[in-house]
Amino acid sequence: MGATSPRRAIRIAPIAVRLAYLLAALALFVLSLESLRLGARPLVPFIREKISIDNPVNALGFGWLFAMAVLSGSPVAATAMTFLDAGVLNGQEAQAMIVGSRLGASFVVLFLGLVYVIRGHRSESSLAAGVLSLLVTQTTYLPAAVVASFALSWGWTEGWGVGVLGSASSVLDRLLGPVTGLLNARVPSWGLFPLGLILLLLSFSVLDRSLPDLRRPGSRFGDLSHLLFRPAVTFALGAGITLISLSVTVSLSLLVPLSARGYIRKENAIPYIMGANVTTLVDTLFAAALLGSPLGISVVLTLMVGVCLVSLVILLVVFRPYVRLLVGLTNWIAGGRRNLVLFLGLLAAALITLILR
Amino acid sequence: MNLLICTDGSQDSLQAAEFLRLLHLPPDMAATMLAVADSSRRAERLQACLSEMQQMLEAQGFHPERLLRRGHLSKEILEQAEAGHYDLVAIGAPERQGLMRNRLTSTASDLSDRLRAPLLIARHVPPRLGRVLICTSAERPARETMRRGGALVSLLGAPATLVHVMSQMALDVHSPQEDLILTAEQAIARGTQEGKHLVEATRWLREAGMAAEITPRLRHGLVVEEILGELEDPEFGLLVLGAHSAAGRGRLLEVLLDDITEQLIATSPCSVLVVWHDPQVHAADL
Numbered sequence: 001m002g003a004t005s006p007r008r009a010i011r012i013a014p015i016a017v018r019l020a021y022l023l024a025a026l027a028l029f030v031l032s033l034e035s036l037r038l039g040a041r042p043l044v045p046f047i048r049e050k051i052s053i054d055n056p057v058n059a060l061g062f063g064w065l066f067a068m069a070v071l072s073g074s075p076v077a078a079t080a081m082t083f084l085d086a087g088v089l090n091g092q093e094a095q096a097m098i099v100g101s102r103l104g105a106s107f108v109v110l111f112l113g114l115v116y117v118i119r120g121h122r123s124e125s126s127l128a129a130g131v132l133s134l135l136v137t138q139t140t141y142l143p144a145a146v147v148a149s150f151a152l153s154w155g156w157t158e159g160w161g162v163g164v165l166g167s168a169s170s171v172l173d174r175l176l177g178p179v180t181g182l183l184n185a186r187v188p189s190w191g192l193f194p195l196g197l198i199l200l201l202l203s204f205s206v207l208d209r210s211l212p213d214l215r216r217p218g219s220r221f222g223d224l225s226h227l228l229f230r231p232a233v234t235f236a237l238g239a240g241i242t243l244i245s246l247s248v249t250v251s252l253s254l255l256v257p258l259s260a261r262g263y264i265r266k267e268n269a270i271p272y273i274m275g276a277n278v279t280t281l282v283d284t285l286f287a288a289a290l291l292g293s294p295l296g297i298s299v300v301l302t303l304m305v306g307v308c309l310v311s312l313v314i315l316l317v318v319f320r321p322y323v324r325l326l327v328g329l330t331n332w333i334a335g336g337r338r339n340l341v342l343f344l345g346l347l348a349a350a351l352i353t354l355i356l357r
Numbered sequence: 358m359n360l361l362i363c364t365d366g367s368q369d370s371l372q373a374a375e376f377l378r379l380l381h382l383p384p385d386m387a388a389t390m391l392a393v394a395d396s397s398r399r400a401e402r403l404q405a406c407l408s409e410m411q412q413m414l415e416a417q418g419f420h421p422e423r424l425l426r427r428g429h430l431s432k433e434i435l436e437q438a439e440a441g442h443y444d445l446v447a448i449g450a451p452e453r454q455g456l457m458r459n460r461l462t463s464t465a466s467d468l469s470d471r472l473r474a475p476l477l478i479a480r481h482v483p484p485r486l487g488r489v490l491i492c493t494s495a496e497r498p499a500r501e502t503m504r505r506g507g508a509l510v511s512l513l514g515a516p517a518t519l520v521h522v523m524s525q526m527a528l529d530v531h532s533p534q535e536d537l538i539l540t541a542e543q544a545i546a547r548g549t550q551e552g553k554h555l556v557e558a559t560r561w562l563r564e565a566g567m568a569a570e571i572t573p574r575l576r577h578g579l580v581v582e583e584i585l586g587e588l589e590d591p592e593f594g595l596l597v598l599g600a601h602s603a604a605g606r607g608r609l610l611e612v613l614l615d616d617i618t619e620q621l622i623a624t625s626p627c628s629v630l631v632v633w634h635d636p637q638v639h640a641a642d643l
Contacts, residue, residue, distance in 0.1 A: 113529075126527050126529075126532070126534055128526040128527060129526055129527060129528050129529060132526070226495070226496070226525075227496075227614060228524075228580060228614060228615045228617060229613055229614055229615055230613060230614065230615045230616075231615070233613045252528060252529075253528070253529060262527060262528050262529065262531065262532030262533070263525035263526065263527060263528065263532060263537075264525065264526065264528050265524045265525055265526075265580075266524050266525075266526055266579060267524055267579060267580065267615070269526065320581075323579060324579065324582060327578070327579060330526075
């Protein structure tokens with residue numbers, strides 16, 4: 001008996017540490033949202049008039065640029081929810097900003113890879129996974145954004161957010177009451193938004209530390225490197241793993257140590273990224289729920305359903321031609337530095353057009 | 358050797374008897390013709406087809422037994438195959454037809470997953486077989502595909518290309534890139550995982566009796582597309598594959614895995630030989 005207790009303690013200790021990280025991340029996340037919400041209201045004239053974010057196309061470009069600036073998509077999507085709650089953006093603009101945050105996050109992965117290539121560490125072909133991830137995100141999120149935008153404007157999804165909220169928001173309101181008072185009293189209004197953003201980035205960083213370790217030897221996930229799974233299986237796997245990791249990049253990187261040589265079959269990768277792209281919005285949905293915003297929940301759920309529908313249509317109807325097209329494009333883009341720079345240049349031009357439109 | 362040649366009364370099904378001509382089998386070999394009708398209206402057409410098939414086989418020196426059944430095509434074939442312990446089951450199939458599936462093609466796909474004997478799906482049979490394409494997954498069941506498939510292919514006396522397709526890509530910039538661009542010769546020279554497998558698979562084919570030239574080939578791209586790309590060379594008259602079901606994988610994994618064999622049966626421009634993995638042989642190998 002005496003020998004088992006220390007062993008049990010050794011087993012429990014890492015779980016306790018992860019739980020502590022999770023709680024800390026949650027507390028930081030709640031605090032950051034409150035700070036962003038308070039700090040967003042004074043930003044209305046700046047965002048609407050100074051930088052002219054006044055339509056969904058601008059908002060998409062803004063989300064994209066913002067995600068590149070903070071090197072991540074999730075904090076930007078959560079910020080879009082606080083903008084919606086504070087009345088800075090309307091539902092369609094907030095949704096477009098979330099779409100932009102996903103495009104920006106994929107772009108960042110590719111851009112950082114390019115820097116690595118330019119420094120001479122690797123060839124352009126090593127960026128294939130990054131290029132493929134960006135292409136999958138672009139080809140699913142952009143059509144999904146159109147579907148979701150129509151669904152929102154026609155009011156199809158108006159009631160979706162109300163049922164989800166329940167009493168959670170009122171409990172949080174009571175919990176956050178003293179924090180709100182403290183923030184208002186101690187932090188100048190111009191400092192609330194930057195403070196919220198820093199806390200939000202910190203909360204995602206702490207959340208990464210709380211992730212369960214999927215790198216167990218002998219795991220079946222490792223078979224992704226050589227076995228060919230049905231597209232629906234890897235779609236579900238991508239959705240499931242990202243539901244835990246909350247980030248497509250983290251979800252993909254989790255597969256690296258699981259496969260013997262750090263490889264994944266292209267046929268497996270595409271549905272995996274599609275699935276990951278659906279559940280990566282769960283943290284944004286959580287942010288909308290914490291903010292007590294039925295419209296915010298409706299905006300995120302509509303987009304999630306849109307991405308899911310577009311992905312399922314691709315998987316069930318045009319999967320093979322779609323895979324051929326994307327793999328062909330990926331091979332061309334990652335086939336040489338000139339092609340890669342041309343592709344990134346086109347994306348940069350698209351981004352500038354979106355912002356200036 | 359004991360053969361089962363199946364027909365549903367269609368002209369396409371006669372391709373099975375036509376392919377046997379290429380196998381150079383001894384004329385005293387036991388052969389059974391199984392004709393299956395799903396309705397009485399087809400019975401007359403079935404008799405005519407059976408007679409035509411019999412003439413074709415007799416011209417090759419066989420004296421086939423005739424069996425006529427009524428019922429579901431794949432169910433009747435499976436029942437007869439289990440009862441007769443055949444070494445090869447042959448069925449004809451039409452040319453590939455895009456999205457539309459012919460009844461014979463659907464039956465072939467169904468049989469490929471359930472039949473324990475090697476299954477020959479004869480299609481677009483050439484007057485002379487120029488070359489055979491043998492696919493290897495580089496997985497454990499590949500050993501039996503090479504041994505059982507190699508034994509049948511050795512009867513053709515034709516040269517073969519042994520192909521493995523790598524559709525892998527690096528997950529991140531730190532993953533090694535070199536193996537993803539190597540040719541078969543380079544992979545063999547460097548002793549990579551794929552190179553070692555190609556050498557081993559060639560040895561298994563030789564042990565199975567293949568005396569003709571065997572050319573190892575490593576292709577990079579999507580698996581189905583690369584195999585179909587290789588088959589664009591009209592010299593290829595037969596594609597050899599392992600069955601989707603594999604011993605030791607477990608039923609759940611079989612459900613989770615993509616059925617490449619079914620996709621290639623539907624889209625291959627030439628005949629296909631599907632080799633099932635026998636759990637007992639597999640266990641003995643281990």
